[in-house]
Amino acid sequence: MTTIGIDDMALATAHHVVDLADLAAAAGVDPAKYRVGLGQDRFAFPAPDEDVVTMGAAAALPIVERHGAAGIRTLLFATESGVDQSKSAGLFVHGLLGLPPQMRVVELKQACYGGTAALQAAIGIVSRNPSERVLVVASDVARYELDSPGEPTQGAGAVAMLVAADPRLVEIEPVSGLSSAHVDDFWRPNDSSTAVVDGALSMSAYLSALTSAWDDFAAHGGAGIDEIDRFAFHQPFTKMARKALRRLATHTGAALDDVLQEATFAYNRELGNTYAASLYAGIAALLDGDDDLADRRIGLFSYGSGAVGELFTGVVRPGYDRVLRPGAVPDALAARVPLGLAEYRALHAVQHPSDVDLTTPSVTKAPFRFAGLRGRARQYERTA
Structure with missing residues (x-):
């Protein structure tokens, strides 16, 4: 049987960073409310010439440079921060990367689940033709109203993955447990740049989906709870992963204290919520930070x-550590430019109507930038 999964992955983030200690001071609260209560230290914030396209292209670039485009016939772009109501953000990335025209390019959306929808679709494509590879990009900007409860959980980042047969990083096993329900816990109206959130309902819906999905996973012959060595969860904030593990332990009656590794939190604590990329940033951190994952x-x-x-579930392949690039993500996180509170608030308030031409200031040091609007069309360019 052909194994399929993540053959390579890379992460990119935004130019700026906001320290939650500064946000706490401005709000007059103890920084521990964010650093312990939420499990967050900082969040990434885009420069005026950055968005999900520029971050997604920056994440995908090293993968294309390492592997070339041969055999990549599909690009799936997952986001809930799309830049156009019709055109896939993936087509902008396709052009920026200079990929061949013989490709299908699609954008997928279902809140933070979109990255997994793209991964599973990619696996289906490769299973039909194992000589093909699929480039999956998950990229998002989490924005909430200033002074709202969601503000300290903002964030920005992108993860790109090359999905292929006989993967070198993580083999994705075939059984999945699924759960869907219509819940008004979080949404972003078409006329709003920020999300609407019912925090308590969202946590409840998350935990309900977890136990429901676990039951479906078990019913379809998935691995037993005692056969799982580590867990990685979607992290709207890292403390949510701890809540999830406790709920799963209670639900299954298993002792799971050792299967949620601190390593999965390392990047998310610095990025903030990256929506569709969040789970995969956690996986990237686990692969980089745990030296005993083979098999x-x-x-x-x-x-x-x-x-x-x-x-x-996924099984880490022997030799995975030879594919990794130690220090790449920590270096990128350290290179971000801090934003003072006044500057951050000013950037947060900026809105660009699509019917007015715009030239953005050149700020980002990333490989690609959003150059502005011309005739209501978005313009992107390489920075070098």
């Missing part, structure tokens, strides 16, 4: 408000 099975839970949950 280990990881339980993966993806959640998207509204609400869709999926629980599935």
Whole structure:
């Protein structure tokens, strides 16, 4: 049987970073409310010439440079921060990367679950023709109203994955547990740049989707709870993963204290919520931070408000550590430019109507930038 999964992956983030200690000071609260209560330290924030396209292209670039485009006949772009109501953000990435025209390019959306929808679709494509590879890009910007409860959980980032047969990083096993329900816990209206959130309902819906998906996973012959060595969860904030593990332990009657590794939190604590990329940033952090993963099975839970949950497993391949690029993500996180509160608030308030031409200031040091609007069309360019 052909194994299929993640052959390579890379992460990109935004130019700026906001320290939650500064946000706490401005709000007059103890920084521990964010650092302990939420499990977050900082969040990434885009420069005026950055968006999901520029971050997604930056994440995908090293993969294309390492592997070339041969055999990549599909690009799937997952986001809930799309830049156009019709055109796929993936087509902008396709052009920026100079990919061949003989490709299908599609954008997928279901809140934070979109990255997993793209991954599973990619696996289906490769299973039909194992000589093909699929480029999956999950990229998002989480924005909430200033001074709202959601503000400290903002974030920005992108993860790109090359999905292929006989993968070098993580083999995705075939059984999935699924759960869907219509829940008004989180949404973003078409006329709003920020999301509407019912925080308590969202946490409840997340945990309900987790147990429902686990039951479906078990009913379809998935690995037993004692056969799973690690867990990685979608992290709207890292403390949510701890809540999820406790709920799963209670639900299954298993002792799971050792299967949720601190390593999965490392990047998310710095990025904030990256929506469709969040689970995969956690996987990237686990692969980079745990030196004993070969042949280990990881339980993966993806959640998207509204609400869709999926629980599935992946087995880390021997030699995975030879594919990784130690230090690449920490270096990128360290290179971000801090934003003071006044500057952050000013950037947060900026809105660009689509019917006015715009030239953005050149700020980002990333490989690609959003150059502005011309005749209501978005313009992108390489920075070098």
